[in-house]
Amino acid sequence: MNKRSFLLYGASLAAAAGLNTACSTTRGASGSPSAQRHEIDAAVESSLxxxxxxxxxxxxxxxxAKGVLVFPNFVSAGFIVGGASGTGAMRKGGKSSGYFRMTEASVGFLAGAQSQGVFILFMTDAALKSFEASSGWTAGVDGSITMFKVGASASVSTQTAQQPIIGFVLTNGGLMGSLSxxxxxxxxxTFN
Structure with missing residues (x-):
């Protein structure tokens, strides 16, 4: 790894760490764990x-789906080097069964900030069990997410519906199919 790549990688991680701390739907030490869970659950219901x-x-x-991860406010921000972070819940049978944080670092032509809802659907028992058995799961490494493709009739394609893990991204402009x-x-x- 050359010096420039190392510096860009380090800056990306720093940006993601900053977002990890600053952009969250939980209130940190000021709210009880029960209140934090309730806040996430309310945001999940609204996003769904x-x-x-x-x-x-x-x-x-x-x-x-066997399980659905919902990140109601996945916030991305940066200027050339950036990151994204958000908290959410795993839903099974219409109820939350666990709470998670999703983070991402990026380098490229980006400027500004945006919030989006991210939905990850585990369509098979095997895909869900693989996720639940991990202490940390990376999209594209531990499992591939097939992003929702909007057809002319705004319906899910048959090919997409047969995948083990499906992803939706919802912005203020509507569903996005091209995001990775x-x-x-x-x-x-973990709650404080």
């Missing part, structure tokens, strides 16, 4: 309702 309103096919997929979550790291969330 918005997703279902945006695309009717999503409701059917979420209902058939590869390299995003998901770890269990």
């Amino acid at each position: 309702a918005r997703l279902f309103k945006e695309n009717a096919s999503a409701r059917e997929l979420v209902a058939s 979550l590869s390299g995003s790291r998901i770890t269990p969330l």
Whole structure:
């Protein structure tokens, strides 16, 4: 690794660490763990309702998924070097079964900040068990996420629906199909 690559990599990690600390739906030490969980659950419910309103096919997929990770406010920010972070919950049978943090570092032509909802659907028992057995899971390394592709009728393609892990990204402009979550790291969330 040359010096420039090393510096860019280090700056990316620093940006992600800063976002990891600063951009969170939990309130840190000021709220009780119960209050923090409740806040995440409320944001998850709101994000799912918005997703279902945006695309009717999503409701059917979420209902058939073995588990659904929802990150209601995945915030990305930076200027050339940036990162993203957000907290969310694993939903099984309509209830939260665990809480997680997702982080990502990036280098490239970027400037500004945005918040988006990220939904990761585990469609098979094997995919869900692999995720749950890890202490930290990286998209693209520990499992591939097939991103939702919006067709002309705004429905999920048959090919997408048959994948073990499906991802949706919901921005203020609607569903995005071209975004990649590869390299995003998901770890269990600990409450203060």
